[in-house]
Amino acid sequence: MPAEPGALALPEMDVPAAPTRRALRLPRFPLAVIGLFVLAAVVAPLLGLPDPHAQSLRDRFKPPGWEEAGSWKHPLGTDRLGRDLLSRIVWGSRVSLAAGVVTVLAASAFGAAVGLTAGYYGGRVDAVLMRVTDATMSFPVILLALILAVTVGPSFTNVVTAIAVILWARYARVIRGQVLTLVQLDFVAQARIAGAGAWRIITRHLLPNTFGTLLVLVTLQIGYVIIVEASLSFLGAGIPPPTPAWGSMIAEGRDVVTRAWWVSLFPGLAILLVVLAFNLLGDWLRDTFDPKLRQL
């Protein structure tokens, strides 16, 4: 039942139109690089590249196309078994990116859940969860992956599991810290006063307010995971051959690094570019989401 016009004798408030914001200046370099690799990874089968597994002893250690002895049939050269490097790098990006994304998603989902619970309930729940988190954080990832590789055998699943099982702890820590601050704010008290239970407060109020932090963390961590995966593959505890993986490609070129430098260099460059791009993107996201900067 709407109020009669005279009843409250207060003129209707004029709500200002939303202030027009200057368009956000997106970070072009990181997005371009990531876009390129993601695209390449997704449409790899359609690119008409030589089969990454096709060996040709005749073509082994061919240098990149611009070198004297090289040819544009293999623009980045070939490896020990004559396999085309460019093709292997493109196919390898599938592995790296998939590993990065899946691991980070799994770790962040679990870690955020732990952090939200610990931060909201506090007290003993918090203490117990944080001790578990601390213990997890101190366990070396590589060691765990090696153990898994030795006992169960190296595989994509093992890599993802090994990393995720330890990575979640970082998310838990950060999200818990943020939740501790959020929980002090009045709107949480208001939700309680309105009768909201723990589930509603956590999912409806706390979680959405941590999205910004989560996004930044996730982006920064993908780079880290890619490096860990590459390291594991380098050590032979990661993705097993013959699947092309940047880390194992670097390992394969280790012995011939002076003669056939391209075999290790290009996969290394790929790792460098992708990780750098993710880190830059993460930095940009963090700067954009920082509330203090948002004011001005």
Added chain:
Amino acid sequence: MSALLEVSALTKHFPVRRGLLGRSTEAVRAVDGVSFTLEAGTTFGLVGESGCGKTTTSKLVLGLERPTSGTIRFQGEEVGALDRAQRRGYRRAVQAVFQDPYASLDPRMRVGAIIAEPLVINERLDRSARRRRVLELLDLVSLPARAADLYPHEFSGGQRQRVAIARALALSPRLVVLDEPVSALDVSIRAQILNLLRELQERLGVSYLFIAHDLAAVAHMSHTIAVMYLGQIVESGPAEAVALAPRHPYTQALFAAALPIDVDAPRPEVPLAGEVPSPLRPPAGCRFHPRCPHVMPVCATDPPALRPHAGRDVACHLY
């Protein structure tokens, strides 16, 4: 008029420093034996400086904290003895508006959803009924209907407080706790919000527990005022009596410190020595005695009881 809220010997101690075996060695006596009555349809003003316990009292009334001892009776029923379903009913009947208009609204929710939240949690209305109620509430606080689709950051401080008030009224509560509702707002906006609150009280018959440090605002809005010091009520009674002719030395000092805008107003200087003592170790006897300009020997040993005098209740050995 029946008493809506009756608080008796309400006490809240926060334990500090637990020993290895979990023993608490000291306690912050935030609220120590507070009793008052709030009549339906009126405004009860609670004033005092930092550490006096007014915020803790409001949290106890809201059910955000559980009392260490003492009782709260709402509409005759003891709140502590309510079962789950009845507690829900209490929650609906007692709502709050807080000081900070920037922290009391979830920045990630639209205003319509914020106002509707109590309805979503407590009532089984369908979407359109909820929407109607939200528009009704927006109209009550003089915000346009399109405000429901906007986010909090698109509003000014005063408008956000209106949203907070609309939300507080969603469940048609009997009592709204107003904890410094206008202190964070610009001076020119305060009058608007205070007027709105009064109109709503006249219209809806809702009662207020009004906590503020702006004494003139409290005096303007309240029917009854209680003055707290270090967890206890030192004076309470009708607003005019307490504000214009305070009897307790602390109240006198407090209201003398509330600087009037009137340039020619008499300014009785009531000097108070020292600082407010810590609620961890309040002084013995009358808690105010170390700073009181009229201190007597009995004040250091016997805590005075809250007794009627000159039309209000005062806790002071002078009377």
Added chain:
Amino acid sequence: MSRPPASRPVIDVRDLRTHIVTRWGTVKAVDGVSFTVDEGETLGLVGESGSGKSMTCLSLLRLVPRPAARILGGQVRLDGEDLLTKSEAEMRAIRGRRIAMILQDPMSSLNPVFSIGMQLREPIALYHRLRGHALAARAAELLAAVRIPSPVERLRAFPHQLSGGMRQRVVGAMAIAAPPRLLIADEPTTSLDLTIQSQYLGLLEELQERHRLALVFVTHNLGIVARICDRVAVMYAGRIVEMGPVRRLFTRPAHPYSRALLESIPRLGRRTGRLTAIEGQPPDLARLPAGCAFAPRCPSVMERCRVEAPPETVVEAGHVTRCWLETPGIAAPVAGAPPA
């Protein structure tokens, strides 16, 4: 150092302009502000958030947050010397020594990891070249001057061991260490309890008396202005809309904003039904309307107000305002005439 003649004001600000570039446009935070303060005089600077009062103070000290904010023009004469033409090195010598500022939050004004004594010694050593025993003695003297009990013991205390009121006094002690010619106090009592506030204001008056300070007191609390200020300047949207002696402005305000402000504040002893509220919202500084910034909310607005911003006119000696209603030659239309 010879004292300047008392006939010249300590601080003489003329047409000060400071703009801030924000994501939503350029904000004219300080838009042609002029005022003077004499020795021993207290000027109250009153306004709400966004009025420009804090930015004005920062502009006096040339401490506006760069690069977004810039002082565009005007003059700020301290004892006759224009501060806006000085180099940064010269300004550093002036800050703290000849102009001091007290801020609202004493906890962030004091460094939590250093004792009070150490923090006090810094300005004293800087301004008076004292060392060792003499330095410590002077520090204790300063604490005593701001009426802190047991000053010698207190020198060893840390900020968190003191109450809010005490901390604010320590900040005050640091501010008068030089002592300066001009003291700017930006809402120093807002975070203090009421009874402590009274004590503190009394202290400020005493310090001003003793050192013949020019005092600029920024606040939104008109009660404080009535208590300790001699003159008051009311700011709105970056401009001073009215300025004059406190008694005059409070009893016969010339500008509709000042008038509305005074009427909207609840007063003890006057239990009226409704407060006279000011309609509308504080202005969006990035999108100010043409003409007078207060026009959208003014109960006495005229057509002219929306088109052109009024110039400063003299109501009486020492009392100025910016309002078309007070400008001679402008007749108020019958509808919308101000209440008598």
